Amino acid sequence: MFIDKVYRKKIKVKREEVFGFALSMGPVLGFALFGLIPMILAIFMSFMDIYGFTFEGAGFVGFENYGTVLKDPLFWKSIVNTLYMGVATFINIALALMVAFLLTKNVRGKKVFRTIYFIPYVCSVVAITVMWQWIFNTNYGIINAIFTPEGQEPVNWWGRADTFIPCLLIMGVWSGTGYGIILYGAALTNVNSSLYEAAKVDGANSFKSFWHITIPAISPTTFYLLITGIIGALQEFARPQIISGSGGPDNVGVTVVFYLYRSAFQYYEMGIASATAWLLAILIVGLTVINFAMSKLWVSYD
């Protein structure tokens, strides 16, 4: 009987393992097929002169594609554009913290506010972009309708190189802040209230409590928002592409991913596109590593 029990238990464990393994295979296979294999292929392709969607006629060219990309002024411009658009990440974090903090107070209907703030985040990026495209439209947009003085020429927001990205930043802040508000809302409610009481006893005012207790306590959330925000910002593509499929005025709408996409699907230069993809990956990894290293200085997990 005892042996039987042992064997049964063993069999049961094995079945669980098989079941668990089978369940985990879904995402693993998904990653292998749509993540790992394309990544490996992209490495090979980045060293090849590939025209179009076939390996036929392709040959190894060493680092030539990387050289071509790095020598292209438009690639460097695309990095500057991407980083500029990425400024929205920092504004989002600051604004989200401010709004979330206000919502911890006894504000009437704060759940409604949270929902309203979160709605843009779950909306289709295409719908939001088209909406903002019309808001900033020169002739029919509400911004110019309100702010253009009589007799003055309306501003061509999307047509000017100096206003194109600021418009995108406004759009990004409007649609991206809600996510941070929700995360910060949760983080703020989890801050140990005894710390505030102790600080109060020690004579700390509200600002000091916020600066010395709240900010360190929610720093893991800030760090998470920063990392995911920066990675997301470096992959910016859809919004500038919807607004100006050709790359925007003076090429200010050309982000790194836009540059990559255009190389691959409009110019059919797969080698160049793959090299760009790997350069972008290196940039993202580099910035993330720096972020993690810096996080030791300001992120507190206590």
Next chain:
Amino acid sequence: MKKLKVLALAMTACIAGSVAMAGCSGGSGAGTKVTFWANCNDVELGVFKEITKQFNAQHKGEIEVKLVSKPGDSYGDTLGLTLAGSKAPDVFYVGDNGYKAYAEQGLLYDITDFIESSTIYKVEDMWSDVTVRYRYDVNTRLTNTPEGRYYGVPKDIGPTVIYYNETLFTGAGIKIISVNEDGLKDFNAGGEDDRGNTKVKLGINGEVKEKGYFEMNGQWYFNNQIPMSWEETVACANKVQSYMRDGLKDKSAYGYFTEWWFNYGWTVGGDCIQQIPTDNEKYTGYYYDFTLMDSTANYIVADDCKEVKVNNKTYKAGQIIEYSDKIDMSAYSSDPAGNVDRRDTYQVTSEVEGLAGEGKLVKLPSQREAFTEFIRLASSTSTVVDNVDGQNLYGYGITPRPTDIGGDAGKTTSFMNGHLAMLVDLRYITATFRNEMDAEYDWDVAPLPMYKKYDEAGNITVHGVEAGHSGSVALCISSKSKVANEAWKFIEYCAGEEGQSLQAKAGFAIPLQEKLANSPVFLDGQNPKNAKIFIDAAKYEGAGDWWYLYNKKWIDNWANVLNGSVRNGTMTMSEFYDCKEYKETFANLLEYSEKKKLSANS
């Protein structure tokens, strides 16, 4: 549990049965299956459903075409990837900016033999420019050479014309005349124009000249069969625009919209690139020079000069001298890589200048002047577009900027809603205007502007040529198709008289066959009444610059500066000419004729 198992078994049996049935229906009874991807709007889709239905009925048991609608802007991306994979459709639309690239990648079936042996698809019966643009040599990357092969046939041809809102014109106090150059003499003698109007009816008591827009005794007239000059276009647009803004209180109304410079550049014989022959082994016998802002004058053979020889080539009256004949080509280096910035390097030959001095050739504006004129349309009246000889050239402010109007849908909507008086567009949009405008507005079409100058009596002293671009989409067969013969039969049907008639009736296309286009099939009395303008345009209009080379990479860089700072008034044309994006284009163009790039794919 048992019930569940029974249910599962029953469902499995049903699915298996359906699959088996589907297999049977797709077998020999229905004939060979041909998959067809169409990337079009609802009107066109309806027509192609009808074409497919009729074709299937005619080939019952032999061929069955399955139409799959693939709408959307990302069609090109989807198609390229699908063609490279194993699930490629047999027949599909290819836009003119993807055709050459797909052909070079070996994704398209070479249908030259099919065309040459066809009794239905006859190239000689069709508009020459639209058929030959599909004859492409993947080795030299040149179009319409004897070695070129056909990888597709035009689905249709869509020339560009001016669509104008006649209700707004009338409101602005402009009367419409509809008579062409040949009919002017008769009209001036008291005859009727194409609308049955006489000079008396229209209140004209003077000689009507060959003008598109003119004033006589305080009354303005618009002749919808004669091209306007550049000045007339601006004047006419301003007149209607003022009426719309001041009379109708539509503050954001505009008089004219075009997004293409081709009409302006080509009417004086200019172009954005030119082919330069070279014996440099690095290239395949030629390379491209960037001439978008070439400031050398153009020349046309005088009307009273029967013919003239330039650079040993004979030109007839009214023909513009080609770039390679007007410029001293010996000044071009055989190694362009060593002389990348070639701006303002070349001169008109003394032979051409001599012939101009003799009056055999007449001087026309340079490509730069023509291009500047185009830019002035959308620039505001306070914007300095350029400074020429110390004199500021300001914008005209008659055209909304492309970013404001919001792409194809925006310009169409603006015109349909009466916010735009004139719109330069392709034929395909006619069907939409019929549906959306006929109830509210009178509208018609007119020829594109043309470079013209008049003397004080209103007679033409200098003129360019009628020019513009026509759009076309190809029907192609996948190189991987196992049913290429059947696929060709379907394409042959679409491009033949039956298929073309159905497309023409729906309004979005002109039949490929010239004879059919000149018949009631196309000239069916529906709006636009002046439809023969499309037929005239189809004779001389060619493909746009995105068709010149195998991709648009050489265009995007400078075009974004042009559509950005230049058109927003923060950069003059002279500054644009000196900007790095403009200068980089010379080097970017070189790769399009390098042997290395070609050999990798040939």
